Amino acid sequence: MTRLDDLPDFLNALAADVMSRGEWGKVADYIPELARVDPAQFAISVALADGRLISAGQSRTRFSIQSISKVYALACVLSRFGDSLWNRVGREPSGDRFDSILLLEQEHGRPRNPFINAGALVTTDVLLAGRAPKEALSEILQFIRDGAGDDDIHIDASVAASEKATGFRNVALANYLRSFDNLRETPDRVLGTYFHQCAIEMTTEQLALSGRCLAGLPDAPMLLSEVRRRRIAALMMTCGHYDGSGDFAFRTGLPGKSGVGGGILLVVPGRASVGIWSPGLNAWGNSMVGTEAAERLARFTGWSVFG
Template sequence: MAQGKDSLQQILDDVASAAFATPDRGRVADYIPELARVNPDQFAVAVARPGKKTMFAGDAHTPFSIQSVSKVFTLALALGKVGDRLWARVGREPSGQAFDSMILLEQEKGRPRNPFINAGAIVTTDTVLAGSSPRETLGSLLRFVRAAAGDDNIHINESVAQSEITTGHRNFALAHFLLSHGNLANAPDLVLGTYFHQCAIEMTCTQLANAGLFLVGDKAAPRLVSPDRIRRINALMMTCGHYDGSGDYAYRVGLPGKSGVGGGILTIVPGIASVAVWSPGLNNYGNSKLGTEAMQRFADMTGWSVFGSREGRP
């Protein structure tokens, strides 16, 4: 380590160097045309700690589409709006299926397993949309995300949203299936228009790490939700945040995390930090390949884990 260099910054530099040196970068989400154009050679990691300077390495100031990471913020809004009544419409169990699977939705009569698979997120978006227009709902979501990040320079990429509207046939099928079981209050076009724009929020890795601080649970972190709700959102991120790869991520990293097919992963170290990684190439679960590997390396090097951490962490 260079003399005087912060140990956490050295870890981030080492993690980024290893990621850039890895030849197998996974495959970008080519079923969404705008995401298919993203350069897979990019990688970024950032760590935000309450009351401290955000640290980063790699392409941490390059905006990317956060996609399903947005479901964390929408879930926080939905719980703020209806509280535990949300769980009458969506479950809290891992799915064991792909993020856009219809199998369990059909078997369980239109009640999605959890709020992070697509069907569950559509229900969550429908909940937040109640009594508001899509524009008002998206405005509320952006204000929440900007407040969480402490940064007003966060926007929705309209090209990505339109790309998803054009190609999101399976999500339309999920929405109509939910409607057929009485689990959608608004018209599918309104809900999915809102949902696709929500997923098209663009952030940098440093912005995303900062935005996750409200889930760290420290007194110096933004106070946007209650401590009880922080604990429950983190629990859902741990068990369901990586779809059918959630168990693998928990085993390898040992921290609550939420992935998106744009290649981003938001990971929370309760009481300590919010960590964001980004690499556009995905693994077989639809989660960032290098992002997952980087987080495993980061957790090993820092000792940060909800299952106990070694002494001397940065």
């Protein structure tokens, strides 16, 4: 038997071990709807290059993908506008919190990368050019649905409303960007779209399937060019876990993108796409159990972009 033949047993054992230890981290309590989520949950799904989808835990429970949506928004912008985005957003790790205003001030309103909140707001602003928020959101949703091969992926309106009611730091970031003329739409318009984008909910099975196009798997729909897949994966590796990106890369050797809803999208180029969820977060705002699970999966399979 190959190592991947043992994967179902490994994932079930991993889920059982996680549940028995009960070390969960802290949910994102600054978003009221996420504060209500029980942290004692875990799911993992692996979409393989041979077409198999292998899952363990609560893999059909929906959760808020939050900042994982930034990967799909970026993919949509690059597909529509090409590399012009990089005139307004950098491609370097931030080394700071995902919602920090400090670097934005030091670097005159040009966000360090598209995965910190300021950079994501600029990405959303670009996606809004010349159309209504509903159209921009529909493009992101359709990209995800096409990638997953599943139309049953939606926005949780209650989570979006919760973020709008409490997202004061994002409001500050949007207005600061506008002061440097790095938002072309009104802050309210960009923020409304961004909050709804982050409120997309998925299962780990849907997340793993949607990531196949980023991993370049044989059965994935052709939504991105090879060059753009590589560049998005590079940004996921260096910036996908905020100021914990170096630690995540060190532990897994793989590109990943986290969200404060506890999700992680893990990309294994040419081999697999992985969705992981556990809502309790570590000090960097990334899933505590999910990060450990990603590390253990990489160790078990030997997967790494470094050979």
